[in-house]
Amino acid sequence: MLRIPCLYCGVRDEVEFRYGNDAHVSRPSPAVSDAEWSDYLFNHTNPKGVHFERWCHVFGCGQWFNVARDTVTHEILAVYPMGNPAPDLEE
Amino acid sequence: MKGYSVFSLVRNAFSGHRHWNPVWRTPKLRKSYDIVIIGAGGHGLATAYYLASKHGIRNIAVLDKGLIGGGNTGRNTQVTRSNYFWPQSAAFFDHSLKLYENLSRDLNFNVMLSQRGVLTLAHSHHELESLRQRANAIQINGVDSEVMTPAEIKKLVPLLNMSARHPVLGGFIQRRAGISRHDAVAWAYARAADAYGVDIIQQCEVEGFDINDGRIAGLQTTQGKISADKVSIAVAGHTSIMTAKAGFRVPVTSMALQAMVSEPIKPCLDTMVASSAIHMYASQSDRGEIVLGAGADVYTSYAQRGGIPLLEENVSALLELLPAFSRLKLNRQWAGIVDITPDTTPIMGKTPVKNLYISGGWGTGGYKAIPAGGDTMAYTIANDNAHPLIEDFGLERFEIGALIDEGSSSGVAH
Ligand SMILES: Cc1cc2nc3c(=O)[nH]c(=O)nc-3n(C[C@H](O)[C@H](O)[C@H](O)COP(=O)(O)OP(=O)(O)OC[C@H]3O[C@@H](n4cnc5c(N)ncnc54)[C@H](O)[C@@H]3O)c2cc1C
Numbered sequence: 413m414l415r416i417p418c419l420y421c422g423v424r425d426e427v428e429f430r431y432g433n434d435a436h437v438s439r440p441s442p443a444v445s446d447a448e449w450s451d452y453l454f455n456h457t458n459p460k461g462v463h464f465e466r467w468c469h470v471f472g473c474g475q476w477f478n479v480a481r482d483t484v485t486h487e488i489l490a491v492y493p494m495g496n497p498a499p500d501l502e503e
Numbered sequence: 504m505k506g507y508s509v510f511s512l513v514r515n516a517f518s519g520h521r522h523w524n525p526v527w528r529t530p531k532l533r534k535s536y537d538i539v540i541i542g543a544g545g546h547g548l549a550t551a552y553y554l555a556s557k558h559g560i561r562n563i564a565v566l567d568k569g570l571i572g573g574g575n576t577g578r579n580t581q582v583t584r585s586n587y588f589w590p591q592s593a594a595f596f597d598h599s600l601k602l603y604e605n606l607s608r609d610l611n612f613n614v615m616l617s618q619r620g621v622l623t624l625a626h627s628h629h630e631l632e633s634l635r636q637r638a639n640a641i642q643i644n645g646v647d648s649e650v651m652t653p654a655e656i657k658k659l660v661p662l663l664n665m666s667a668r669h670p671v672l673g674g675f676i677q678r679r680a681g682i683s684r685h686d687a688v689a690w691a692y693a694r695a696a697d698a699y700g701v702d703i704i705q706q707c708e709v710e711g712f713d714i715n716d717g718r719i720a721g722l723q724t725t726q727g728k729i730s731a732d733k734v735s736i737a738v739a740g741h742t743s744i745m746t747a748k749a750g751f752r753v754p755v756t757s758m759a760l761q762a763m764v765s766e767p768i769k770p771c772l773d774t775m776v777a778s779s780a781i782h783m784y785a786s787q788s789d790r791g792e793i794v795l796g797a798g799a800d801v802y803t804s805y806a807q808r809g810g811i812p813l814l815e816e817n818v819s820a821l822l823e824l825l826p827a828f829s830r831l832k833l834n835r836q837w838a839g840i841v842d843i844t845p846d847t848t849p850i851m852g853k854t855p856v857k858n859l860y861i862s863g864g865w866g867t868g869g870y871k872a873i874p875a876g877g878d879t880m881a882y883t884i885a886n887d888n889a890h891p892l893i894e895d896f897g898l899e900r901f902e903i904g905a906l907i908d909e910g911s912s913s914g915v916a917h
Pocket residue numbers: 541542543544545546547566567568569570571572573574575576577578579580581582583707708709710737738739740741745760761762796837838839840841862865866867868869870871872916917
């Protein structure tokens with residue numbers, strides 16, 4: 413089971429959260445082609461390894477935040493606010 | 504291929520079963536093939552078999568980084584049904600069920616198909632209404648489907664607790680649906696494809712593609728470079744990783760789907776029972792184990808293990824509906840990585856790279872699709888043109904907005 417450190421409430425069990433898939437996706441202008449629009453709508457990075465993703469603490473504070481998590485080990489490597497860029501995990 | 508029969512069984516019994524032939528060869532990877540299929544799961548193997556048997560193409564390799572059927576094909580809960588809501592899905596999956604009905608004979612290998620019926624329960628009046636609508640849609644699709652009253656259900660599955668917290672108000676059943684033996688399906692196709700000369704290379708991982716002018720030329724593997732006229736991807740949970748190496752994205756999220764089995768007990772459950780509302784489905788295997796399936800952990804994962812919260816939810820759902828199982832011990836619990844599409848319909852057909860094909864997005868329900876998946880992909884690869892049954896399953900549907908939303912009409916993962 414994931415133990416997710418909510419930025420605002422601290423560590424809680426995964427069942428309190430909702431997953432929001434990729435972080436750092438921004439909506440393109442409506443003028444883009446159908447291909448670019450469907451890429452934005454449907455495609456995810458879906459990496460095997462470090463994933464930058466959004467979680468919402470639905471059964472807690474109700475806030476969204478970003479998490480860097482390894483999709484193989486499930487280790488949580490960083491937690492950071494919405495709007496912040498992805499952290500450099502090399503440091 | 505030496506056929507299996509009662510005579511071969513008797514003959515080999517006399518020599519103490521020491522002289523059975525290997526079921527398939529262990530060939531060395533050659534430098535060049537007409538067609539290379541990535542992934543020796545059910546889909547890859549069936550595609551190779553139909554390419555050889557129906558289209559006369561024999562110079563084929565099927566490569567797997569692991570073992571034959573060691574992926575989701577050997578990890579699933581074996582539900583084989585065709586009661587789908589949308590006409591395209593019903594036509595495709597019923598073709599598959601029909602192929603399953605003759606598969607043991609066609610491949611001379613017992614896949615242990617047991618058409619014991621798949622019963623889906625309704626626990627509220629709203630659910631019963633939508634279930635009736637589904638049952639009607641399925642009948643209009645030409646697939647068998649019957650609505651059942653609580654009394655009929657209780658008679659069919661006496662162990663069911665009808666007045667649980669979520670009481671059983673009705674249900675619908677596809678009687679032709681059932682289960683079959685997953686390993687046998689992989690082995691049967693592997694043996695039959697091998698007999699046509701298809702090279703099945705195990706422990707050979709594909710690491711990249713050689714693409715010239717937008718057209719596939721070959722592959723890089725852990726056993727060296729090879730050239731190929733056509734390549735097809737059938738790697739389930741690793742679909743997006745493979746396509747990224749070929750330079751394009753696909754709309755899948757990889758998640759861990761789990762299942763579990765209890766210790767074996769005497770026969771007591773001869774129907775597959777499913778409930779979307781409280782999220783569980785269960786059947787009893789030929790070995791007597793209760794096979795229990797749940798949903799996928801709802802976050803991206805490549806860890807082949809299932810989370811504990813879902814396991815708990817699943818077991819409590821089982822015990823609520825079938826309380827007689829409360830003393831059973833769980834023997835095993837496991838997970839496979841499934842690639843889930845936004846509409847839970849597979850992605851099949853051509854790709855942006857010429858002569859590169861894809862059969863993926865099988866998500867939580869591609870076991871039942873193996874025969875039809877193989878048949879239609881073989882046609883598609885041989886003719887470089889989508890088989891009529893899978894015309895609507897192509898990658899382009901996301902761009903034109905022609906999704907086939909089975910997710911909302913099927914609910915439970917199987
Ligand atoms: C727990 C669970 C329960 C399920 N229950 C059902 C059910 O009841 N009914 C149903 O219809 N479906 C069910 N499914 C789904 C079903 O198992 C899959 O959709 C189906 O098996 C997919 O078959 P496949 O041949 O595409 O993939 P797989 O059988 O997973 O085969 C893919 C193969 O590709 C190989 N591979 C991956 N990457 C590479 C690479 N780079 N190079 C070489 N080889 C590679 C893997 O080693 C693997 O052997 C379930 C799945 C799970 C996990």
